[in-house]
Amino acid sequence: MPTLPEIEADAPALEAIFRDLHAHPELGFEEVRTSGVVAARLREWGFDEVHEGVAKTGVVGILKGRGDGNRRIGLRADMDALPINEVAALDYASQNAGRMHACGHDGHTTMLLGAAKYLAASRNFDGSAVFIFQPAEEGLGGARGMIAEGLFQRFPVDEVYGMHNQPNGRPRRATITKGPAMAGASFFDVTVTGKGSHAAMPHQSRDALVVASTLVGQFQTILGRNMPPLQSGVLSVTQIHAGSAYNVVPETAALAGTIRFFKPEIRDLMQSRMREICTGFALAHGVRIELQFREIFDVLLNDALLSDEWMAAAVDVLGAGNVTDDAEPATGSEDFADMLQVVPGAYGNLGHAGTVPLHNPGFVLDPAILPVGASIYARIVERRLPLENAA
Template identity: 45%
Template sequence: MQAINPELLAAAAGWRRAFHAAPELGFAEHQTAERVAQLLQGFGLEVHRGLGGTGVVGTLRTGDGPVIGLRADMDALPIQELGEQAHRSGHAGCMHACGHDGHTAMLLATAQHLSELRHFRGTVHFIFQPAEESLGGAQKMIEDGLFERFPMDAVYGLHNWPGLPAGQVVVNPGAMMASLDTFEITLTGQGCHAAMPERGADPIVAAAQLVLGLQTVVSRRLSPLDSAVVSITQLNAGEAINVIPETAVLRGTVRCLQTPVREKVQRLIGEFVEQLPQAFGVRGQLAYQVGYPVTENHPQAAEAVFKAAVAAVGEGQVHWGRPPSMASEDFAFMLGACRGAYFWLGVDGVEPSRALHNPYYDFNDGVIEAGVRVWAQLVEQSLPLA
């Protein structure tokens, strides 16, 4: 493959730091999307705005041939940045703590690199997606006609990955990331004086037992070979220290790697909520929100990523069939609508990277070249050379 211009890599690092300094939350990436569109136009690509609200698609056509899509997410997180780097967030309570600024910069650099070469026959759609962080921007783009307006033979996505050495790649022939569902449980009892609990029905005691009981869904109701996580993340009840409240509300999340397991966990949570509180004279009500599916690669597309990555960064730098993550990713929606694959790109340098969603996280600009090389190689092997 052609070498990546060092001046382009320097420009990409500059774009990345500018995005980091001006983060925007999901469906509010107006300045980010405008800058992306301006750059794509400057590269000579067709530019389409407004898919899924603030999404952008840049199209590079070089004659008849196969069509593939490459996707980057653009949104930031509602986190106050604590880092002290010169390009730290200028927006209070908002930062790029997941590296989407790096994803966007890498894909822009790939678009410029390929637009200058144009040495293949076919079409590449560069997809810049809004609202990946729990808001389902991928699904919104699909609902807006992403794959009808831009038919593709395959679509690909990546995520930077702390804990993996810089420039290394992980891709699996199946699951990469878990599904994501959320739930809210309302427990209704009978309020009373805290000194006379026998005169009421305590929803807090029922909530405490339910928190413990729900952990047995994974430990005792599923096979040890199944993968699932049930986490209670909020418990809200009461206003006065001497009053047993009328209600308690629990919220949490479910992650699974297999769709049948996901369906079973939902059913079991429903049974616990209906039956366990009754022993305390309390009524349980469940509101369950089905969210992101399992991010599951199509084997043939995963093999294409593996082959491209080996050519781009070296065989010893590419890993096949590593354990998937129990975190979630809305690229799963795109994989449900189009053949494709998702992979991880390592970012750990001499010092390990901060974790994703950490207030000190900052994308490692040193891996931009590896990301562009993998993207470009994937395009070159997917589309016939002119």
């Protein structure tokens, strides 16, 4: 089965929605316009229930099939943009300075809307489909916010599925990784407090900047000397801030960054060694060092059997030769992982033309994947909630 004909015929309308969302990007928990567009479309298409304001700007739509079954399948898309200035010369480029859909969430939202319109017209399934439009995926805890507000108590589902675009230059190719598929992530902040002085008299200081810069290198030894060789993890210092004048040794310096992991024990190892290094450096240099961690993303764990179901829906649309489950785990993170901690499900990737990476100011999502992703979402519902004697 190729792209569903009804969805393919609606491709121009889907692209119009996508272009509109792309031109008006909003950051996490600020997706007021975006969620308004989503809710209005769901109501226009005759959804049985449309709930707004879930975790501030989230939207949940409930669609009942023609059968009276009680099983419920969840489909999720994220809506937020990134604080990036767009450089791609598109006629639908961002109109909001310093805001850009550099991760393709505008495409994800459009694909789920495409499935919503098709399924609302056909209702060719037995049970209910729950459409989850999530805010604030980009490290701001949108999934956890929805869960904390009772997402799966208010709108229970038996399984939940998601999808991400992949700018790999391989259009109409879908991949999934069973088990640990995307890394968990912690963010860290380090503050070094020493003693400032005149830069011409550094012996009177306890130089926080020197200590902080040395910590950057010492943290990297954790990967080479403490990490078991057959395990994997990432530790990246991404910020260093200190000083405000040419002739002053600063009293404080700050570091920030992230660690990525596929096993909680590896996270614990990295965090423990960072604490020990900071404690040692504070004692050795006579400074105070504060280290704080924030747990941002869980490890994304795809259910093996439901990964097969995600693949089966993709095969219906793309053909068996274009769908694989041999993708390597990704060290990037995704807060759909939080939903998978509560409800079993699967999360795959859909390739498209273009190779400018995600989170890049020149990223361009290929709109040709919109009806493809919409068809995969629709087929997940039709396959998992089959209607006897369906037309």
